[in-house]
Amino acid sequence: MSRIPLHPTREQIELPMVLDCLSDPIRLAIVYQLAQQERVSSELRCGDFSGLGAKSNLAYHFAKLRECGLTQTRIVGTSRMTRLRREDLEARFPGLLDAVIKSAAKDADRLQLLPECEVVDVG
Amino acid sequence: MSRIPLHPTREQIELPMVLDCLSDPIRLAIVYQLAQQERVSSELRCGDFSGLGAKSNLAYHFAKLRECGLTQTRIVGTSRMTRLRREDLEARFPGLLDAVIKSAAKDADRLQLLPECEVVDVG
DNA sequence: TCCGATGTTCAATGTTTATTGAACTATTGA
DNA sequence: TCAATAGTTCAATAAACATTGAACATCGGA
Numbered sequence: 001m002s003r004i005p006l007h008p009t010r011e012q013i014e015l016p017m018v019l020d021c022l023s024d025p026i027r028l029a030i031v032y033q034l035a036q037q038e039r040v041s042s043e044l045r046c047g048d049f050s051g052l053g054a055k056s057n058l059a060y061h062f063a064k065l066r067e068c069g070l071t072q073t074r075i076v077g078t079s080r081m082t083r084l085r086r087e088d089l090e091a092r093f094p095g096l097l098d099a100v101i102k103s104a105a106k107d108a109d110r111l112q113l114l115p116e117c118e119v120v121d122v123g
Numbered sequence: 124m125s126r127i128p129l130h131p132t133r134e135q136i137e138l139p140m141v142l143d144c145l146s147d148p149i150r151l152a153i154v155y156q157l158a159q160q161e162r163v164s165s166e167l168r169c170g171d172f173s174g175l176g177a178k179s180n181l182a183y184h185f186a187k188l189r190e191c192g193l194t195q196t197r198i199v200g201t202s203r204m205t206r207l208r209r210e211d212l213e214a215r216f217p218g219l220l221d222a223v224i225k226s227a228a229k230d231a232d233r234l235q236l237l238p239e240c241e242v243v244d245v246g
Numbered sequence: 247t248c249c250g251a252t253g254t255t256c257a258a259t260g261t262t263t264a265t266t267g268a269a270c271t272a273t274t275g276a
Numbered sequence: 277t278c279a280a281t282a283g284t285t286c287a288a289t290a291a292a293c294a295t296t297g298a299a300c301a302t303c304g305g306a
Contacts, residue, residue: 015226015234016146023143024294043174047252057256057295078252078303093226095218103138103216145266170282180265182284201273201282 005049005073005080010088012063012065013069021068022100026052027061029113032068034084035101043074126191128196128203133211137190141216144191144224149175150184152236154193156225157207166204 065071089097171243196205212220
């Protein structure tokens with residue numbers, strides 16, 4: 001396991017990479033879930049998304065999200081807690097993330113944003 | 124040549140396809156140019172973008188833009204006039220296109236939005 | 247100190263993608 | 277009718293991408 005997950009700095013976040021990252025249905029679902037959850041808790045574990053695919057596939061997608069600057073990941077015990085980099089994204093691309101999340105919400109039934117599994121029950 | 128370019132209906136426009144389409148630097152440059160030009164003329168010819176690549180490659184990218192619902196193309200003589208589907212996009216994904224275009228404008232120097240060629244001189 | 251849980255990394259696979267040049271089609275104007 | 281122009285289609289190629297299972301690493305708790 002790489003001990004320290006690598007993140008781009010705010011200025012290193014690139015528009016095409018962010019758009020490409022968001023264009024994958026699984027990654028869009030992850031971002032959407034993270035956004036939905038924000039009022040309750042800003043972070044989620046990777047394992048909370050096991051309904052979206054195999055472990056190794058999710059690790060791949062989480063790495064992409066992290067490397068393009070959409071998410072921040074920190075290690076807590078054996079888990080990885082991931083949250084959206086809202087402030088950095090808003091600074092670089094004002095209004096973009098909100099527009100994407102609202103668009104995803106509008107199409108929540110077409111996009112498979114909520115697979116069979118229910119995500120979390122936070123105390 | 125396909126005589127009638129095919130376009131998705133407004134409702135057929137899908138978020139992941141739009142984001143994927145916008146994530147390619149060449150297509151982003153095309154969309155950006157179309158947006159910049161809108162005050163002068165809402166349409167541009169494919170040939171106006173010859174600085175962005177070979178003819179056949181541009182035809183490929185223009186087809187992608189059209190098929191995902193970002194642009195509308197009509198035939199005028201031997202030319203194809205292309206414009207952004209602003210109203211349809213705004214109806215489906217409010218604020219999204221504007222956010223992308225403004226973000227691209229902010230990063231205009233990183234992204235190669237303006238290749239060697241100057242685009243158009245409209246009467 | 248070992249077990250179970252959580253994720254990562256690797257290799258392999260099949261798919262999609264972008265790019266190119268050549269051949270082709272359609273239209274305009276001489 | 278012919279040539280020039282605008283753009284499409286095709287085949288080929290190389291690169292990137294998503295997906296899987298197996299093996300591995302790390303940490304917390306019994």
